[in-house]
Amino acid sequence: MTRSVFFVSDQTGITVQTLGQALLAHFPDAAIERVDIPFIDSLQKAEQVLSRIRAVAAVGEPPIVMCSIVDDELRAVIKRSGVLCLDVLETFIAPLESAFGMAARHQASSTHGSPESGDYEERIEAINFSLAHDDGVDGKHLAEADIILIGVSRSGKTPTSLYLSLQFGIRAANFPLTEEDLENQTLPKTLLPHRNKLFGLSIDPMRIHRIREERRPGSRYASLPQCQFEARQALRLYQRLNIPHLDSTHKSIEEISTTVIQQFGLKRRVF
Amino acid sequence: MTRSVFFVSDQTGITVQTLGQALLAHFPDAAIERVDIPFIDSLQKAEQVLSRIRAVAAVGEPPIVMCSIVDDELRAVIKRSGVLCLDVLETFIAPLESAFGMAARHQASSTHGSPESGDYEERIEAINFSLAHDDGVDGKHLAEADIILIGVSRSGKTPTSLYLSLQFGIRAANFPLTEEDLENQTLPKTLLPHRNKLFGLSIDPMRIHRIREERRPGSRYASLPQCQFEARQALRLYQRLNIPHLDSTHKSIEEISTTVIQQFGLKRRVF
DSSP states (O other): OOEEEEEEESSOOHHHHHHHHHHHTTOTTSOEEEEEEOOOOSHHHHHHHHHHHHHHHHHSSOOEEEEEOOOHHHHHHHHTTOSOEEEHHHHHHHHHHHHHTSOOOOOOOOSSOOTTSHHHHHHHHHHHHHHHTGGGSOOTTGGGOSEEEEESTTSSHHHHHHHHHHHHOOOEEEEEOOHHHHHHTOOOGGGGGGGGGEEEEEOOHHHHHHHHHHHSTTOTTTOHHHHHHHHHHHHHHHHHTTOOEEEOTTOOHHHHHHHHHHHHTOOOOOO | OOEEEEEEESSOOHHHHHHHHHHHTTOTTSOEEEEEEOOOOSHHHHHHHHHHHHHHHHHSSOOEEEEEOOOHHHHHHHHTTOSOEEEHHHHHHHHHHHHHTSOOOOOOOOSSOOTTSHHHHHHHHHHHHHHHTGGGSOOTTGGGOSEEEEESTTSSHHHHHHHHHHHHOOOEEEEEOOHHHHHHTOOOGGGGGGGGGEEEEEOOHHHHHHHHHHHSTTOTTTOHHHHHHHHHHHHHHHHHTTOOEEEOTTOOHHHHHHHHHHHHTOOOSOO
16 A cells, blocks of 8 residues: 655755655655655645645555654644654754754754855856866866866766756866877867866766667767777776776766765865 | 764765755854765775764864764764764664564665666756757757746756756756847747746846846846846736746745746656
8 A cells, every 4th residue: 555755844845855765765665655745834834734644644544754844833733643753853953952062043044055145156156167168168267177077978977067066066077088089098188287177987888888879879979899999998098197087887976976076075065 | 162073974975964954054153064974885984984083082072973874784883983973864764664564674775866777867868958958059849848947047047957857857948038028028939839838937136137247247238227127027928928937036946946846746756
């Protein structure tokens, strides 16, 4: 029987949804229906959620509620449902109060950067920078990059650059390695002054072969020998020039991004 | 005195870092130094973290540890430090086991989509789609869009489209409103077949004036009367044509994205 899991938040709920996903992954045999309910920031809205919970409970298994609600009064409304209600903020606030030796201030502060916060502009600038420096389009302002991803076509440079800027506020450029670069085992000239910012992505030739075949079936670009040549030569280049690198074949965008941040000792500028 | 907060994870730590940020926002008077330690997936690495915690504790206030570690043995190593250690997975697994009536399976599964998971390709496709359909560049494949953001220049269309695709796997296009559209109070022709996918962003004229002044100081484009005209006419257009819309002036990218998802009844496809 399907179990409903309600993700209730007074803000976007993105954090509790993501944490919830990590938790539910431990119950692969449970049939789960996720219900995301963001922006519950008034008594009236909380009462509506209470009604929804009761309506589900009335006809089947009681739903499980994971929530993130700062206001005690609103949270109390949800809890009147009597179903399991795990609040990710409430749970950890008390031990942190003890550890810090001070009371928490329960202003409903925004988790994510609002336009009034300092890191908002930084984030938008980073996104614009990554877009402008995608795939080697602009080589003039690479001095302002925090990092520059290099790799063959379809090795994951663009999604990683965008993630780094959007999620962390890091100015990530990316630059393709051309066939000539790979053949001669040299870096594109534009990159030579920025050697210390380079991070290489390598990838399994079978995988780029498959991806490229979908885009340009039957082309030389997509052929397995070509993909094998590029993958091998790119890796050789990183090793020869001592460029930090990672095999992106089995990595999520988050894993590649976190590895880059760790490698260069960068810090998240945005949460 | 500065208190160190260690974010320790066997994976990227992005979830525990984000939750931690939300929690620490309740202690604005605490001087906090954040230390992100991802990929702690072996006994040896856990022992190294234990040493770091002890080293910090030896010379000052004991650090606080927030962690997300699936393996009981690794988590036990961290806990030998004796400092406050809040594990976001462990805390909620037991109540969920009771609620589901089954034991959790503690495989170290990836929180975020790895290339082997079904939603990885969907996510990459969504990112490519949003990039290809940024700022009205490609109007041919709008039928494949989940949603189309419209608005005047600098109202937040591009960051929101990218966030929707990258974070949620939603195919978000965006399209500018030209001066002619605004003057005539009509939609760009390309958008007419897609009326039911449109979402309008409006924005305070002072804010776009300020943003545009930084980019093209003294230009007509950046002038306050021009910004006032565009902002007023865009809002009028949304109201006249009954297009769902949101004032993005004081909203984070996450808030705008969540509102769009809610408005159209979309679901996150990626976590």
